[in-house]
Amino acid sequence: xxxxxxxxxxxxxxxxxxxxxxxxxxxxxxxxxxxxxxxxxxxxxxxxxxxxxxxxxxxxxxxxxxxxxxxxxxxxxxxxxxxxxxxxxxxxxxxxxxxxxxxxxxxxxxxxxxxxxxxxxxxxxxxxxxxxxxxxxxxxxxxxxxxxxxxxxxxxxxxxxxxxxxxxxxxxxx
Numbered sequence: 466x467x468x469x470x471x472x473x474x475x476x477x478x479x480x481x482x483x484x485x486x487x488x489x490x491x492x493x494x495x496x497x498x499x500x501x502x503x504x505x506x507x508x509x510x511x512x513x514x515x516x517x518x519x520x521x522x523x524x525x526x527x528x529x530x531x532x533x534x535x536x537x538x539x540x541x542x543x544x545x546x547x548x549x550x551x552x553x554x555x556x557x558x559x560x561x562x563x564x565x566x567x568x569x570x571x572x573x574x575x576x577x578x579x580x581x582x583x584x585x586x587x588x589x590x591x592x593x594x595x596x597x598x599x600x601x602x603x604x605x606x607x608x609x610x611x612x613x614x615x616x617x618x619x620x621x622x623x624x625x626x627x628x629x630x631x632x633x634x635x636x637x638x639x
Contacts, residue, residue, distance in 0.1 A: 469591035477605040513546035533564040584622035
């Protein structure tokens with residue numbers, strides 16, 4: 466993932482797996498070519514939750530508010546993952562009353578959202594990194610840089626220029 470992120474000239478990347486992988490975390494934390502943020506994608510009975518900047522497991526079977534509090538206690542950022550996907554859909558109350566810091570968005574920032582948006586590739590393999598990514602107008606060198614940019618709603622959705630070449634033209638769809 467890091468090699469592909471470097472190839473695409475990313476300045477930072479978050480690595481969130483569905484379980485804590487000590488070797489991946491160690492490599493992420495010692496990466497010097499770009500800023501690498503370790504984390505976890507927490508899968509509960511009904512939702513997925515991204516926990517950035519954590520290196521410990523969070524109990525997925527406790528109430529969402531408690532999961533978010535635990536993430537914050539560990540110094541992390543709590544982000545609702547795919548909140549509008551039917552299988553994992555968050556209620557409005559969960560989005561606004563759980564202490565979440567942000568949410569994954571798939572639409573443009575012009576649409577109203579109850580929380581700051583992040584845009585991820587949700588990449589489960591290196592080639593998927595080029596789908597979309599989070600672009601922030603400030604240099605992201607520390608977790609505080611990222612956290613402040615996200616919470617202040619400064620970041621936006623970006624695509625690699627070459628991604629447009631991968632989209633089929635109308636005549637290719639027939």
